[in-house]
Each structure stands twice: as structure tokens, then as C-alpha cells.
Amino acid sequence: MPSSKYTLASLVIGLFLAWSAWAQSDVAVNPAHPDRYVVVRGDTLWDISARFLREPWRWPDVWYVNPQIQNPHLIYPGDVIVLTYVDGKPRLSLERGSLVKLSPEVRSSPLDDAIPFIPLDAINQFLTRPYVIEGEDLDSKPYMVSFGREHLMGSTDNKAYVRAIENDEEIRFDVVRPGDPYKDADTGEILGYEAQYVGNAELQRTGDPATVLMTSVQMEVNIGDRLIPVTEDVAMDSFYPKAPSRPISGSIISVLNGVREIGQFNVVVLDRGEKDGLAVGDVLTINQRGEKIRDLVKWVDNVRTHVTLPDEPAGTLLVFRTFSRVSFGLVMRASRSIHVGDRVISPDQ
Numbered sequence: 001m002p003s004s005k006y007t008l009a010s011l012v013i014g015l016f017l018a019w020s021a022w023a024q025s026d027v028a029v030n031p032a033h034p035d036r037y038v039v040v041r042g043d044t045l046w047d048i049s050a051r052f053l054r055e056p057w058r059w060p061d062v063w064y065v066n067p068q069i070q071n072p073h074l075i076y077p078g079d080v081i082v083l084t085y086v087d088g089k090p091r092l093s094l095e096r097g098s099l100v101k102l103s104p105e106v107r108s109s110p111l112d113d114a115i116p117f118i119p120l121d122a123i124n125q126f127l128t129r130p131y132v133i134e135g136e137d138l139d140s141k142p143y144m145v146s147f148g149r150e151h152l153m154g155s156t157d158n159k160a161y162v163r164a165i166e167n168d169e170e171i172r173f174d175v176v177r178p179g180d181p182y183k184d185a186d187t188g189e190i191l192g193y194e195a196q197y198v199g200n201a202e203l204q205r206t207g208d209p210a211t212v213l214m215t216s217v218q219m220e221v222n223i224g225d226r227l228i229p230v231t232e233d234v235a236m237d238s239f240y241p242k243a244p245s246r247p248i249s250g251s252i253i254s255v256l257n258g259v260r261e262i263g264q265f266n267v268v269v270l271d272r273g274e275k276d277g278l279a280v281g282d283v284l285t286i287n288q289r290g291e292k293i294r295d296l297v298k299w300v301d302n303v304r305t306h307v308t309l310p311d312e313p314a315g316t317l318l319v320f321r322t323f324s325r326v327s328f329g330l331v332m333r334a335s336r337s338i339h340v341g342d343r344v345i346s347p348d349q
Contacts (some may be wrong), residue, residue, distance in 0.1 A: 027053060027055070027058045027061050027062050027089070027090055028053065028054040028055065029052060029053055029054065029083070029090050030050070030051060030052055030053055030054055033051060033052045033053075033083060034051060034052070034083070035082070035083055036080055036081065036082050036083070037051055037052075037080070037081045038078065038079070038080050038097065039075055039076065039077050039078060039079045039080070039081065039097065039115060040077055041077040041115075043077070043115050044115060044116055044117060044118055044119055045059060045075065045115060045116070045117040045118075046059075046117060046118050046241075046318075046332055048075075048081055048115075049092075050333075052081070052083050052090070052092060053090075055316075055347070056241075056316075056332070056333075057241030057242070057283040057316070057318065057332075057347075058241075059092070059241065060240055060241065060242075062089070062090050062091055062092050063092050063093075064091050064092065064093040064094075066093060066094060069094060069096050070096075071114075072094055074114040075094065075114060075115050076097065076113055076114055076115065077097070077113075077115070078097030079094055079095065079096060079097040080094070080095040080097055081093075081094060081095075082094075082095060117240070117241075118318060118320075118330060118332065119265060122265045122267070122330055123267065123320050123321075123328075123330055126256065126267055126320075126321060126328055127320075127321060128231055129174060129195075129197050129231065130174055130176055130195045130197075130228045130231055131194070131195050131197070131256075131328075132182070132192045132193070132194070132195055132323045132326055133176065133178055133192055133193045133194075133195045133226065133228070134192045134323065134324050134325065138178060138193055138226070141226040141227060141228060142162045142163060142164060142165050142173075142210070142226065142227040143162065143163060143223075143224055143225065143226050143227070144160055144161070144162055144175075144221060144222065144223050144224060144225045144227075145161050145162065145163050145209055145223060146160070146161040146209070146223070147159070147160050147161070147221070148160075148161070153220040153221055153222060154199075154214050154217065154220065154221030154222075155214060155217055155220060155221070156199075156214055156215070156216055156217050157213070157214065157215075158213075158214050158221075159204070159211055159212070159213055159214075160201065160211070160212050160213075160214060160221065161209040161210070161211060161212075162209055162210045162211070162212055162227060163208055163209050163210075164207070164208035164209060164210060165203060165206050165207070165210035165212075165227075166206055166207070166208065166210075167206060168203060168206055170203070170229040170230075171202060171203050172200065172201075172202055172203075172229070172230040173200065173201045173202070173203070173212065173227040173228060173229060173230060174197065174198075174199075174200060174227070174228050174229075174230055174231070175197075175198040175199045175200065175201050175214070175217075175221055175225050175226070175227055176195040176196060176197055176198055176225065176226050176227075176228055177195070177196040177198050177222065177224075177225050177226070178193045178194070178195065178196075178226060179193060179194035179195065179196050180193070180194050180254075181193050181194075182194065182253055182254060182269060182271065182325075182326050183253065183271070184251075184253075184271045185250070185251035185252075185253055185271050185341060186251070191271060191273070191325035191326050192323060192324070192325055192326050194254070195226075195228070197218060198217060198218060198219055198221055198222075198225055199214055199215075199216050199217030199218055199219070199221060200214070200215045200216045200217075200230070201213060201214050201215060201227060202215050212227070240281050241281055241283050241318060242281055242282060242283065243282070243283060243346060243347055243348060244277055244278060244279070244282045244283075244284070244346050245277055245279065246277040247345075247346050247349060248272055248276065248277060248278060248282070248284060248344065248345060248346045249272075249343065249344075249345050249346075249349070250270050250271050250272035250276070250343070250344050250345075251270070251271050251289075251341060251342065251343050251344065252268045252269070252270060252286070252338070252339075252340055252341065252342050252343075252344060253269050253270065253271045253326070253340065253341075254268065254269035254340060255267070255268050255269070255340060256268070256269065256328070261337065262331060262334070262337075262338040262339060262340075263331065263334045263338065264315075264331055264332065264333065264334050265330060265331060265332075266330075266331050267328055267329070267330055267331075268317065268328070268329050268331060268338075269326055269327070269328060269329075270284075270319070270326060270327045270328075270329055270344055271325075271326060272325075272326070272327060272344070273322050273323050273324050273325045273326045273327050274322045274323065274324055274327075275324055275325060276325075278319055278322050278327050279319070279322060280319060280320060280321065280322060281318065281319065281320075282318070282319040283316060283317070283318050283319075283347055284316070284317050284318075284319065284329065284344040284345060284346065284347065285313060285315075285316060285344065285345050285346070285347045285349070286313070286314045286315040286316065286317055286331070286334075286338055286342055286343070286344055287311035287312060287313055287314060287342060287343045287344070287345060288311060288312045288313075288314040288336055288337070288338065288339070288342050289311055289339075289341055289342050289343055290308050290309035290310050290311045290312070291308070291309050292306055292307070292308045292309075293306065293307060293308075293309065294306055295307050311343055312336070313335065314334065314335055314336045314337070314338050314342060315331055315332070315333045315334040315335055315336075315338055316331075316332050316333040316347075317329035317330060317331050317332060317344065318330050318332050329344070
């Protein structure tokens with residue numbers, strides 16, 4: 001699993017890029033901001049930023065990198081975040097706290113002690129497993145056809161037969177079960193399929209059928225379950241908050257982990273992905289979709305008319321994993337109830 005070091009180390013890139021554009025930034029501060037804040041264990045950079053800024057994702061735009069501090073990009077419990085103004089613009093800087101211990105033999109503090117940008121435990125399980133099968137790829141994926149004469153279903157340390165794996169370029173596979181389709185909220189187009197994780201398998205012999213060994217399972221393996229090459233850990237080289245590179249307008253089409261009421265730190269599925277310009281780290285505004293109601297005053301041909309209320313801001317999310325046509329986002333703030341079908345847009349729209 002990726003640890004906080006991937007998230008935090010990658011902030012270096014974002015911080016330097018943002019610094020070059022800082023002079024043109026127009027970042028609004030939180031009216032209730034403190035002048036100083038002492039970091040405590042359990043904080044995230046997003047939480048800290050929200051104490052100072054109206055839009056926490058704008059943190060890199062006002063972050064001052066002090067070259068005199070070792071690892072000024074990494075923040076630890078005991079550090080002090082200070083808000084000052086330079087030429088009328090807000091600036092956040094770091095004072096190294098007394099709780100961070102450095103010795104002459106060690107050039108940097110342990111990365112795992114640094115605070116993450118977002119709560120990693122909310123997304124870790126969604127970073128390495130496939131979870132989405134692209135619509136056009138479903139029929140091409142190898143699938144289980146038999147577990148031999150002794151078994152109707154597969155389990156750990158059982159052999160299984162698969163149609164078809166013709167080469168040995170991939171040895172390790174995730175076994176997944178295709179679930180409900182992910183559809184565009186407006187057009188109904190199928191963008192991919194939910195992939196329920198079943199277990200892991202290793203290739204023993206290529207062919208049609210090929211032979212695999214089930215190395216671990218979370219549930220019994222069924223005929224028809226698909227095999228996908230194991231996904232490498234998601235490298236978050238660009239994992240820092242930013243606006244999308246182009247205008248985005250989409251919808252929340254599902255919520256993961258069986259949650260019905262969507263709130264802070266829930267993971268949602270969006271009907272926009274890499275082909276639409278979304279990337280890891282993109283921040284989107286969530287708008288509660290306006291309700292269609294009856295107009296109790298106006299009639300047309302003896303029939304009541306209807307009116308659709310405007311969308312209303314409901315929160316903020318950060319995209320942490322993208323696929324071709326869909327993406328996963330973590331709800332960072334919820335100011336009102338959020339539902340499947342609510343819209344997501346670029347923050348400047």
C-alpha cells in the first residue's frame with residue numbers, strides 16, 4: 001500500500017510550481033483564521049489549511065518554502081504554521097517545532113512521521129485494486145471456466161482453469177466479479193463496470209484453457225469471474241491539490257462501501273475520467289442538483305407547469321484515482337446533504 005511518504009514527497013513538485021504563480025494568486029483567507037497553529041498528531045494538511053483559507057486546496061498557492069528548514073515540504077506534529085502578509089497577500093510559513101528530533105547522522109526525519117495531505121486510511125483500499133473494468137475491455141478479459149472435477153467453486157490453494165491466457169507476460173492477477181455498470185448520469189452511456197474484488201491468482205500454465213493457482217481469496221470464486229493483471233501501487237507524483245486543466249462538468253454516479261448518505265471522507269464515483277481531462281489531485285465543487293417541482297400558480301392548458309430549482313453548492317471533493325471514463329473522489333467537505341446524481345464542476349465555474 002502507498003504510505004504517506006508518496007503523498008507528501010510529491011507535494012514538492014506542486015509547491016514549487018505553485019510558488020512560481022504565487023504573485024498572481026488571489027487566495028481568500030478564512031475570516032476566523034488563527035495567526036499561528038501548532039500541528040498535532042492526527043492533523044492533515046487539508047485540515048490545517050482550512051483553518052487559514054476559505055479554499056483549503058489553495059494551500060500550495062501561499063506556501064512559503066523556507067530553505068533554512070530541513071524538509072520544509074514535510075510537516076510534523078509540533079511544527080508551527082504561521083500566517084503573515086507580504087504585499088497584502090497571505091503567506092503561510094513553517095516554524096520547525098521542538099517535537100521533531102533530528103540528529104547529525106540523520107539528514108531527514110522519518111517520512112512516515114509527517115502528516116499526510118488527506119486521511120490516507122480513507123482511500124488506501126481503493127488505490128491498488130482495479131475496482132473498475134472498462135466497458136470495452138470486459139469481453140476481452142480472461143475468465144474462470146472450471147475448478148476441476150472436485151470443486152464447484154474456487155478457494156485458496158485450488159487450481160482453476162481460465163479462458164484464455166496465451167502468453168506469460170503477466171504472472172499475477174486480481175480475480176474480480178463484474179458488477180453493476182457505471183453510466184453517464186445524463187446520457188445513460190455505459191462507461192465501465194464495477195469490479196468486485198474476489199482474490200488473487202498466479203499463472204501456472206498458458207493456453208486455452210490456462211491454469212492458475214488461487215493464492216488468496218476473500219470470497220468463493222465463481223465460474224465467469226474475470227482476471228486482471230495486478231495493479232501496481234498508484235504513484236502519486238502529481239498528488240497535490242489543483243484545479244482541473246480544463247473545465248469539468250459531471251455527476252456523482254455511485255458511492256463506495258455501501259454508504260447511502262454521502263458525507264465527509266466518503267468515496268464517490270464520478271462519470272468523468274482521464275479522457276475528460278481529470279487527473280489525480282484535481283479539486284471539484286459538488287453542487288446539489290436542483291429539484292424539479294410543480295409550479296402551484298401557473299397552469300398551461302389546464303396542466304400545472306414545473307420548474308427546476310438551481311443547483312446549490314454542497315461540498316468539495318478531491319480526485320485521488322482516475323480511470324479512462326470514471327474517477328474516484330474523496331469528499332473533503334460537505335456543507336449540505338450530498339446524493340448520487342449531484343453534479344461536480346471545476347471550482348472556478
